Amino acid sequence: MILIGERINGMFKDIREAIMNKDPEPIKYWAKRQYEQCAAYLDINTGPTVDKADQPAVMEWLVKTAQEAAPLPCCIDSTNPDAIEAGLKVHKGKAMINSTTADQYKMDIYLPMAAKYNAAIIGLAMNEKGVPKSASDRIALAMEIVVNADMHGIPMEDLYIDPLMLPCNVAQEHGVEVLETIRQVKTLADPPPRTTIGLSNSSQNCTNRHLINRTFLIMAMAHGLDSAIADVDDDQLLDAVAAANILLNKDIYCDSFLKTFRSR
Amino acid sequence: MAVTIAKEKWTSKVSEMVLGTEPNTVKVGGESTLPFLHFEGEIPNRPITALEVWDLEPTDWPDILKKPFEGVLNDPVAWAKKNVEYGADVVALRLMSAHPDYKNATPDECAATAKAVADAVNVPLIVIGCGVEDKDAEVLEKVGEALNGKNCLIGCATEKNYKTITATAMVNGHSIIASSPLDINLAKQLNILVTEMNLAANRIAIDPLVGALGYGIEYAYSIMERARLGALMGDKMLAMPVICFVGQEAWKAKEAKSPDDENPEWGAQERRAILWEVITATTFAQAGGSIFVLRHPESVKEVKKHIDKMMESNAY
Numbered sequence: 001m002i003l004i005g006e007r008i009n010g011m012f013k014d015i016r017e018a019i020m021n022k023d024p025e026p027i028k029y030w031a032k033r034q035y036e037q038c039a040a041y042l043d044i045n046t047g048p049t050v051d052k053a054d055q056p057a058v059m060e061w062l063v064k065t066a067q068e069a070a071p072l073p074c075c076i077d078s079t080n081p082d083a084i085e086a087g088l089k090v091h092k093g094k095a096m097i098n099s100t101t102a103d104q105y106k107m108d109i110y111l112p113m114a115a116k117y118n119a120a121i122i123g124l125a126m127n128e129k130g131v132p133k134s135a136s137d138r139i140a141l142a143m144e145i146v147v148n149a150d151m152h153g154i155p156m157e158d159l160y161i162d163p164l165m166l167p168c169n170v171a172q173e174h175g176v177e178v179l180e181t182i183r184q185v186k187t188l189a190d191p192p193p194r195t196t197i198g199l200s201n202s203s204q205n206c207t208n209r210h211l212i213n214r215t216f217l218i219m220a221m222a223h224g225l226d227s228a229i230a231d232v233d234d235d236q237l238l239d240a241v242a243a244a245n246i247l248l249n250k251d252i253y254c255d256s257f258l259k260t261f262r263s264r
Numbered sequence: 265m266a267v268t269i270a271k272e273k274w275t276s277k278v279s280e281m282v283l284g285t286e287p288n289t290v291k292v293g294g295e296s297t298l299p300f301l302h303f304e305g306e307i308p309n310r311p312i313t314a315l316e317v318w319d320l321e322p323t324d325w326p327d328i329l330k331k332p333f334e335g336v337l338n339d340p341v342a343w344a345k346k347n348v349e350y351g352a353d354v355v356a357l358r359l360m361s362a363h364p365d366y367k368n369a370t371p372d373e374c375a376a377t378a379k380a381v382a383d384a385v386n387v388p389l390i391v392i393g394c395g396v397e398d399k400d401a402e403v404l405e406k407v408g409e410a411l412n413g414k415n416c417l418i419g420c421a422t423e424k425n426y427k428t429i430t431a432t433a434m435v436n437g438h439s440i441i442a443s444s445p446l447d448i449n450l451a452k453q454l455n456i457l458v459t460e461m462n463l464a465a466n467r468i469a470i471d472p473l474v475g476a477l478g479y480g481i482e483y484a485y486s487i488m489e490r491a492r493l494g495a496l497m498g499d500k501m502l503a504m505p506v507i508c509f510v511g512q513e514a515w516k517a518k519e520a521k522s523p524d525d526e527n528p529e530w531g532a533q534e535r536r537a538i539l540w541e542v543i544t545a546t547t548f549a550q551a552g553g554s555i556f557v558l559r560h561p562e563s564v565k566e567v568k569k570h571i572d573k574m575m576e577s578n579a580y
Contacts, residue, residue, distance in 0.1 A: 157273075191268065252494045252502060254452035260501055 001241050001250075002041070002227035004075045004096075005034030006200060008066055010047015019050060019058055027062060028069035035070035037232040038262055041096055042066050044087065045077035056086030063087045075122075075229070081109050088117040096120040098229075099162065102127045102141035104148075111152040120158040122196055123149070125181060131164045133173065135180035138163050139188070142181070146188045160196040160227055161185045167204035168212060175202070175216070182223040196227035214240045221248060238262065272297075272304050274496035278503050278554075279466035280309065281439055283354060284388030285415055290353055292554040293466070293505035298492060299552045302579045305496075310575050311549050313564045314390055314557045315352035316511055317343045319369070319377045320361045325559075326521055328534045332561045340377055341384045348385050350561035351568065354417075356390040357381050362403045363394035371406035379410040390417045390507075390557065392441070401425035408432030417441060417507075417555075420471055423454060430461045439467040441507055446473050446480075448487050448502070455501045465500060469507040469555060476513035477544045484508075488551035508548045511559030514541035542566040549574065 007030045010016045018026040031042055044066060046058045055078060063074050076087035077098035088095055099122035100110035107123075114121040123145035125131075125138040132138050142161045149159045163181035166174045178197070186192040197220060203212035214237050217228055221244045230237065242261035245251040254260065280294035292312055297305025321337040322330070332350070336342040344355045357378060361369035382389050391407050393400030404418050405428055419441025421429040426442065433440045442458055444450040451470055459465050470491065474484035488506055495503035514520055520537035522530065530536055541563040545556045549571060558564055 191270075252452055252490065252499055253449045254456060254501065255449075256453060256456045260452075260456060260499075263500075 001221060001225070001245065002194075002196075003039050003232050003241070004041040004043050004196070004227060004229040005030070005037070005039035005232045006043050006198075006229050007034055007231070007233065008042055008062060009045040009077070010049055011045070012047075016047055016049055019046065019062070022061075024065045024068075027065040031066040031069035031072070034232050035072055037235075038238055038264075039072060039232045040227075041075040042070065042072050043075040043077050043098065043229050045098075046083060052080055055080045055083035059083040059087040060090050064090050067092055076119075081113070084110070085113060088113065088119060091117075091119075094118060094120065096122065096160070098122045099124050100145065102144045107145065107148045111148055111154060114149075114154055114158070115152045120160060121149070121154065122160045122162050123193075125161060125163045131166065131174075133177060135163075135177045135184060138177065138181040139184050142185055142193075143188055146193055149193075150189070156189050156191050156193045159193040161193050162196050162198065165197045165199070165202045165216070167206065168202055168216075169204075169206045179219060179223045182220055182225050186224055194226040195224065196229065197225065199228045199230040210234050210236060213237060217241065218244050274305055276496055276498040276500070276503065277305070278492070278495050278505060278552075279500075281417075281466050281469060281505050281554075283390075283415060283417055283439065285413070288386045288388065289415075290388050292469075295492075295552075296496070298496070299550055300574045300578070302577045307575065309554075311554050311556065311571050312353035313351075313545075313567055314354045314356040314555060315347035315350060315561065315564060316356045316358055316557060316559050317347060317381065318358050318360050319374070320366060322360070325515065326523075326533070326537070328537060329515060329560055341380050344381045344385050347561075348387055351564050352387065352558075352561075354388045354390055354555075355381065355385055356392060356557045358392045358394075359403055359407070360394050362399050363396060364399065366394070371403045374403045375406040375410035378407045382411055382414055382416070388416065389414065390419075390441075390555075392419055395420075397422055397425045401428040404429050405432045408436040408438055411438065412436040415439070417469060419443065419469075421454075421458065423450070423457075426454060426458055427461070430458050430463050433467065434461070434463050439469065441469050441471045442504075443471040443473060446475075446483050446487060448472075448490055451487075451491065452499075452501045455504060459501070465504065468504045470502070470504045471507050471509065474508045474510065474513060474544075474548060474553075476510070476517045477540055477547065478519065479513065479517060481544060481547055485547065485551045488548065488553065492552040505554035506548075506552060507555040507557065508545065508553040509557045510541060510545045510548065511557055511563075514544045515559055538562045538566070542570075546570045 014026045073093045075096040125141045163178045202216045203209040277296035278293045291309045294308040359374045361367040420443035491502040520540045545567045
């Protein structure tokens with residue numbers, strides 16, 4: 001399970017304030033903290049309050065600051081291509097772009113960018129019409145992304161299809177479709193693309209959020225999920241992933257399995 | 265879509281262990297691919313052979329096994345030198361005299377023997393106790409001290425005695441053999457316990473307690489295979505070189521012990537027994553074994569020939 005730490009995002013108050021005050025400390029704290037909590041990537045998002053014109057500069061600062069504090073690659077998260085490219089330019093190591101949709105005009109921007117910077121990229125199984133309801137419609141869009149990524153020479157292991165999980169209190173019928181999509185993505189190419197989800201989205205505005213996130217992550221892992229953007233500060237989530245790795249025969253059991261999962 | 269040549273891309277590798285002191289060091293491990301698949305990764309070090317020396321004359325060895333060591337079976341120093349002449353990469357001293365059923369030798373007596381053997385040969389040394397866990401802890405503590413700085417491989421450490429053996433390895437600069445009975449989960453757990461005492465992971469060799477051909481070889485094979493896959497996928501607590509005590513198992517087999525006249529249809533004992541040892545060792549080479557502890561000099565020759573061939577690159 002490739003965990004992408006969600007915490008460096010301007011949606012969170014402390015990060016929003018850090019951006020406003022140019023205070024690197026909260027960014028560094030969360031970079032380090034998420035590194036200790038098994039994150040393989042740090043998601044970096046300026047949040048919606050930063051002006052579009054300022055986003056590239058802020059992204060550059062966030063990526064640099066985070067990478068100074070933790071030896072991790074970033075998942076550069078924005079709807080603004082200029083902000084993404086600004087992050088990629090200063091990024092050390094192999095970055096991940098978050099994200100393109102299946103809209104041709106977006107793929108034409110982001111896929112060449114991924115190829116140019118040798119970055120991985122998340123492809124959302126949606127387009128301008130929105131998020132499809134059924135697994136088969138999601139898969140059709142995923143296939144568009146697979147074909148386009150291949151045309152740009154992006155290896156399938158660098159393409160992460162996100163079937164888009166919606167909050168279970170408003171779109172309850174999507175859960176099973178997402179699980180089925182995760183399973184079917186693996187049939188789209190050989191070697192297959194990878195899969196990811198925005199885990200916390202599944203419990204937006206719900207009670208018992210951690211329980212819902214944890215339960216859905218394990219169900220998705222059983223369907224072959226490779227990665228998730230998640231709250232890695234949740235110890236129970238990490239323990240559940242460690243146990244799932246054993247039960248899915250991904251890690252070899254030993255009595256200290258919780259501890260070995262956390263050791264890098 | 266473009267045709268992709270299907271090669272596995274491994275993310276991790278086996279740790280590399282150095283034995284002995286300059287200029288006579290021997291390295292094992294370090295592979296970043298499955299055994300001998302040179303086209304998918306690096307195999308920086310070849311598997312090595314060790315020949316056993318006992319500190320008393322073995323009583324249960326068949327004559328054909330004693331023959332190459334005639335005249336030195338009572339003299340571990342001369343025996344060890346002979347092993348080097350026979351081409352063993354390292355010498356494996358087995359302190360059987362410490363066993364309560366044999367001489368019940370004291371730790372100091374064992375340490376003196378180990379020191380004499382170490383000083384007499386210019387190859388690295390493996391020192392193995394008598395197999396009684398409590399006694400081995402006492403013996404290896406003294407042996408470790410006596411061989412301080414010689415960078416030996418000592419064992420076997422088990423769940424019961426690993427603390428003393430790990431401590432002496434750390435203080436005196438040795439590596440240890442961690443043994444667990446044909447169980448990958450226990451092997452992993454023991455490695456964790458040892459590294460938690462702060463012995464570096466590249467100073468542990470895994471002993472999965474292999475069986476000989478016809479005596480459960482497939483169990484050890486599949487465990488070694490699984491451990492190597494784990495190691496290559498990033499499981500650091502299984503990414504150690506594997507030591508296989510092939511001689512002790514192969515020479516226990518009926519097929520190795522049965523004399524010429526007992527089963528004439530099996531062919532001559534000498535050739536048959538050596539083959540049993542060689543096939544057991546080469547099978548484990550395919551499963552990822554790094555150190556083969558053998559008994560017959562002819563087996564060393566044959567196993568080396570096999571490894572020479574397997575180490576020829578098949579990269580493309």
